[in-house]
Amino acid sequence: KKTFRKLHDLKLAFSEFYLSLVLLQNYQSLNFTGFRKILKKHDKLLRRNTGLLWRQQVVECAHFNTSRDVDDLITEVENIFTEKLEQGDRQKAMKRLRVPPLSEKYNPRGLFLFGLFFGVFLAQFIVILLTFCLNDTFL
Secondary structure (H helix, E strand, O other): OHHHHHHHHHHHHHHHHHHHHHHHHHHHHHHHHHHHHHHHHHHHHHOOOHHHHHHHHHHOOOHHHHOOHHHHHHHHHHHHHHHHHOOOOHHHHHHHHOOOOOOOOOOHHHHHHHHHHHHHHHHHHHHHHHHHHHHHHHO
């Protein structure tokens, strides 16, 4: 039973590490996209192409853009997880390593019920507050 728990904890740690690597990869591409958009606006505003030239000379050659270390780590984690923890079943491994969507999805029914009960509570609170205020002024 202890071994099963340790194996479960190890799988959980691998999936958390994998999620961190995917987020880092997303951040890496977001940085490049940010540079590209900022320099494009700069060029448009100044009616020049110095930003484009600078991006080509500096940003596209920068370590954060050219480094494939994160991609290699992601591949290595996938391979180790598949071979060692899922006994070679890649489909099962990728299902367990699957990255959840970054945007939260809300249940429409739950959101509706929350709004309904919050509205009813707010209305009752206002009625009680007005009742106490009006009773104090007429007494």
